[in-house]
Amino acid sequence: MNTLRVVCDQLAPRIADVEHNRALSAKAIRGAAALGAQVLVLPELMQSGYAFNDREEALAVSEELDGPTLTRWKTLASELGIIVVAGFCERLAAGQVANSAALIEPGGRLTVYRKAHLWDREKLIFTPGTEPPPVVETAAGRIAVMICYDLELPEWVRLAALSGADLLCVPVNWPDGPRPAGERPAEIVRVQANAAVNRMFIAACDRHGEERGVNWIGGSVIVDADGYPLAGAVSHQNEQRLVADLPLTQARDKFISEHNHVHQDRRPQLY
């Protein structure tokens, strides 16, 4: 297992403009492949935009797994030999929709994750997932997927890590808010801590571009297995492309001292 090049492309999807978003994401996939990336992470709800007024509006732009956007992503992933992780608004049965993320491998395999912990008004729109974050054995290493607010539940991140993830890819849309001057956004701090306590790499791809009054941190970040940033980790409210080369094998060594192993030190009978 060699070094893995991961790219996060912090783009600005437009609400309910799926054709624009499809073109934007296709350009990003080509750009990441041209940089030699094996993995590209795009924002949450890349395909649809975020700030839906209601479920009906989300349903109208939702796609099934053979819809035009996922089909385009699959074609490009295979053509360019790159793994794509990106968010989309998934059409479920009976008029329901999920805030989902696709992990698409060059061979055509599609793994879908449905956000299990919904943020704020998402609860009025999306049906929450009931399955744990998938951990996919890819040619590039073991890659897990979850979405945005899921990261605030350390139990959820732990599940992915205990299932063997080397790299956790996380499409996010982090709404901006107040914080003390000079402080790194708490969203990024939580990514760092999640990585460190599991000795696992994490790549979180945020978005930019005001949408119906919502602004975003623009805090995309790639952190190493010690929890320190390799790229990003500032609030940059514009387009940015993060690139990092990850020595993934480090995530297979969970020892942090001669006698401490971050997972074997757990005492689940006490929790």
Add this chain to the structure above:
Amino acid sequence: MNTLRVVCDQLAPRIADVEHNRALSAKAIRGAAALGAQVLVLPELMQSGYAFNDREEALAVSEELDGPTLTRWKTLASELGIIVVAGFCERLAAGQVANSAALIEPGGRLTVYRKAHLWDREKLIFTPGTEPPPVVETAAGRIAVMICYDLELPEWVRLAALSGADLLCVPVNWPDGPRPAGERPAEIVRVQANAAVNRMFIAACDRHGEERGVNWIGGSVIVDADGYPLAGAVSHQNEQRLVADLPLTQARDKFISEHNHVHQDRRPQLY
């Protein structure tokens, strides 16, 4: 419940010099009380020092719960009307010792916590605790206690938070180590994340003073319920006293958006 003044006094205990350490801690208790603090947090193993060669050496300086150091702390806490949280080497039955922390209230009540997750060579010396972090209903609010490496197990911090802690007091001895230039130590980052995902205040008191070749981060920190530092949060390898006034009622409001509650959003049936 009014604002609570908490002090962390980052001292330099001396290995196996219990009289020195007792005098040092007594002075710190008087100093914190003079500042109007309701709670003082002192380092891990304040009473004994940290870098024991073996269990026999630890046993020789260990104390039972009515030993001279805890008796002194109790007397001062009652005399000065202050809550004291501090680490000590506890003598158990049958020649065993624990890395413990005492929470002493002015009325004389003593609550003892035994470190459940041991760091490195501590595993060769101490018997790990088997009880969850206590959450004590004090006159100043609900205060929980754990010790150092326990903080790297988010499950453990969650237990204290779910039991209603407003403030988690954590005696620590954080060994120093390499980190990227300009980065806040990962130990502090984890404190921030633990506070934020639980909306709970945390006061971690580190030590300074090289001991048998071990140096310390000197990273004492007091963070608010959003996970941002109110005091400390840098590596300061010398004595320092942090003071912060905590609006503890904020920890009783677990809502972080109209629809999100950091504890009710958990889905334990999935974990």
